[in-house]
Amino acid sequence: MASTRTTRLDRKQVIDTALRLLNEVGLEGLTLRAIAAELNVKAPALYWHFKDKQALLDEMATEMMRRMGWPSEDQSADWREVITAAMQGLRAHLLRYRDGARVYSGTHFTDTSYAGPMETFLARLTTQGFTPAAAVRGWHTAYSYTIGYLIEEQAMTGRTFDLTARAERLADHPLAAQAGEEMFGDYDAGFDRGLRAVVEGIGATLRAPGAPGKGRGEARA
Structure with a gap:
């Protein structure tokens, strides 16, 4: 059985992973559980940063905007x-x-x-x-x-x-x-x-x- 990571996650790690995973599974397949699995942590670890999927999407959209060249x-x-x-x-x-x-x-x-x-x-x-x-x-x-x-x-x-x-x-x-x-x-x-x-x-x-x-x-x- 694979061990889960114990190092502290930050919001940027979660969002970078979420945006990468989005291109693989699409919006319907993008869940907090799927992101947690990708990061090798348990899903509750993500709730320290995002209370629900909508909060995650808000931060993802903000990061998309930050990366945009105006x-x-x-x-x-x-x-x-x-x-x-x-x-x-x-x-x-x-x-x-x-x-x-x-x-x-x-x-x-x-x-x-x-x-x-x-x-x-x-x-x-x-x-x-x-x-x-x-x-x-x-x-x-x-x-x-x-x-x-x-x-x-x-x-x-x-x-x-x-x-x-x-x-x-x-x-x-x-x-x-x-x-x-x-x-x-x-x-x-x-x-x-x-x-x-x-x-x-x-x-x-x-x-x-x-x-x-x-x-x-x-x-x-």
């Missing part, structure tokens, strides 16, 4: 480029983790390390024609699109989707049949097209008309 602080950058680059970066980062979007969504960060990047992004928007409230709404709208898209994308990972067979089944509904290629054919291109639509909508509905700063069609330095 765009450099350039207050002259066009707000569309700021949002687009940030959401593309968020998607690329979360794709590194199996079920990464599901882990990241609906959790509460356990420290304030997110506040600096958030302050920078909102400042860029408020200096280019957005009120503080509109900047927050625009940012959160793009974020929600990104997470929602990712949840759907990652749910399809590893599944075979025969678009030809789908089109044949929907032969009496030609537009619905053609939709399959757009929805499931190329996730990278589909994400970028959708994000472009979201960003343009943010500019059309939330940015003050005639506001100073770069807008659609304005020359960029």
Whole structure:
């Protein structure tokens, strides 16, 4: 019978192990018992650090955010480029983790390390024609699109989707049949097209008309 380790665990060890194990077993298979087995300890040892799985997920999401590379602080950058680059970066980062979007969504960060990047992004928007409230709404709208898209994308990972067979089944509904290629054919291109639509909508509905700063069609330095 294998002996369990007696050295003291810290939160970082647990989270590093949890994130590694996530890629092997997915969110459904990630339990405190499975993490404890990986660390060669008994499950109650983890409860010193995390009272339940939700507390563990909160810390995992926070660590994902800490590891993320954010765009450099350039207050002259066009707000569309700021949002687009940030959401593309968020998607690329979360794709590194199996079920990464599901882990990241609906959790509460356990420290304030997110506040600096958030302050920078909102400042860029408020200096280019957005009120503080509109900047927050625009940012959160793009974020929600990104997470929602990712949840759907990652749910399809590893599944075979025969678009030809789908089109044949929907032969009496030609537009619905053609939709399959757009929805499931190329996730990278589909994400970028959708994000472009979201960003343009943010500019059309939330940015003050005639506001100073770069807008659609304005020359960029």
